Amino acid sequence: MNYVQADEAAYEKTGEIKLHGEEGFAGMRAAGRLAAQCLDMVSAHVAPGVTTKRLDDLIREFVLDSGALPATIGYRGYRHASCISLNHVICHGIPSDKALRGGDILNIDVTVIIDGWHGDTSRMFWAGEPKVKARRLVDTTYEAMMLGIEQVKPGATLRDIGRAIQTHAEGRGFSVVRDFCGHGVGRIFHDAPNVVHYAEYRDRFGIQRAPETELKPGMFFTIEPMINEGRPDVKLLKDGWTAVSRDRSLSAQFEHSIGVTETGVEIFTKSPKGLDRPPYAAG
Numbered sequence: 001m002n003y004v005q006a007d008e009a010a011y012e013k014t015g016e017i018k019l020h021g022e023e024g025f026a027g028m029r030a031a032g033r034l035a036a037q038c039l040d041m042v043s044a045h046v047a048p049g050v051t052t053k054r055l056d057d058l059i060r061e062f063v064l065d066s067g068a069l070p071a072t073i074g075y076r077g078y079r080h081a082s083c084i085s086l087n088h089v090i091c092h093g094i095p096s097d098k099a100l101r102g103g104d105i106l107n108i109d110v111t112v113i114i115d116g117w118h119g120d121t122s123r124m125f126w127a128g129e130p131k132v133k134a135r136r137l138v139d140t141t142y143e144a145m146m147l148g149i150e151q152v153k154p155g156a157t158l159r160d161i162g163r164a165i166q167t168h169a170e171g172r173g174f175s176v177v178r179d180f181c182g183h184g185v186g187r188i189f190h191d192a193p194n195v196v197h198y199a200e201y202r203d204r205f206g207i208q209r210a211p212e213t214e215l216k217p218g219m220f221f222t223i224e225p226m227i228n229e230g231r232p233d234v235k236l237l238k239d240g241w242t243a244v245s246r247d248r249s250l251s252a253q254f255e256h257s258i259g260v261t262e263t264g265v266e267i268f269t270k271s272p273k274g275l276d277r278p279p280y281a282a283g
Contacts, residue, residue: 001193006186017184017192019218024117024186025259025266028220031068031119032257032268035112038062039123040273043280046125048102052084056095065113069117070092071111071189083109083122087240090226090234090251091180092241102128105138107253116187120222121269122255126278133229134250137174141227141252142277143186144168148197148223149258152265154216161223162210163199176201176206177226177251179234180243185257186220197225217262220261224255236257 006018019027041062042055060081063070070081085093086100087108093107100106109122124138144165151160166176182195193213198207230249237244245251254277257268270276 001074001211001215003217006218011187013188013191015192017219018186019216020220020259021134021218024218025219027115027117028119028186028257028259028268031112031114032061032113032121033272034066034068035119035121036269036271037108038110038112039108039121040271040275042108043125043275046100046106046127048100048127049199050127051097051099052086052093052095052106053097055084056080056082059110063110067114069113071113071120075189085109085251086254087250088245088248090177090228090243090245091253091261092243094241098128103130103134104128105130105250105252109255113187118185118187118189119269120185120189120255120257122224123251123276124252124254124278125280137227137229137250138170138252138278139170140172140174141225142254144225144227145223145254145256148225149256149265149267152215152258152260154158154260156215158193158195158213158215159199159210162196165225166198169225175228175230175232177228177232177234180226182222182224182255184219184221185260193221195221195223215260217260219260220257222255222257225250226253254270
């Protein structure tokens with residue numbers, strides 16, 4: 001894998017990993033903070049009877065009123081300001097007139113653009129009181145993400161991140177989705193490297209291993225594990241976006257945008273109100 005200084009790189013995905021300086025960190029702090037504030041805002045509106053379209057409308061209005069742009073509107077033809085993935089939807093759920101029901105769990109994923117920088121984050125929410133196993137799945141997914149983030153420092157590898165996530169999730173009896181991954185982020189929405197959330201697994205082709213890509217100061221990427229209650233297998237619906245668990249088991253996801261510093265990691269998308277995981281009543 002090749003690395004390039006971001007100020008010498010084209011604003012496009014070339015397969016090279018961009019290394020950013022202080023300007024990039026400042027840009028990502030601003031974009032990440034606004035994305036986190038957006039999820040803080042919407043947390044007060046997640047309740048039984050509220051539609052996912054209503055939540056998306058609130059997100060779009062908040063982002064635009066803040067002088068930013070929702071990165072997903074117009075992205076590959078997508079028309080909404082967020083992805084909202086409900087219960088067995090793994091990711092890329094499309095907002096609709098479907099109303100939330102008591103006990104539902106959902107992931108809300110937003111990306112904002114400020115001065116060209118992308119703040120990309122998602123959190124789990126629940127409407128009413130979830131079942132015990134659903135709550136356990138959500139808690140495990142958050143813990144797995146944070147354990148992955150704890151591995152980030154110069155000289156560590158992407159496989160170290162995946163190993164921490166996979167070990168925790170599978171140790172709790174859940175499975176790690178392999179069809180989707182984290183990604184480089186910055187002035188480009190989805191950039192190199194791909195950040196898988198496992199160290200290795202066996203399929204019909206043999207043992208598949210995460211890359212040993214070395215982490216270097218100035219790398220920006222997302223860590224966003226998708227953890228299933230049942231098997232990790234994915235089915236893509238006919239709309240071309242919505243990915244669901246093939247066995248229709250519950251799925252959960254959290255996502256942070258992070259930067260590798262000289263000594264460790266900076267999380268750009270932490271909640272200013274401390275609302276990083278449910279329940280959010282205190283906020």
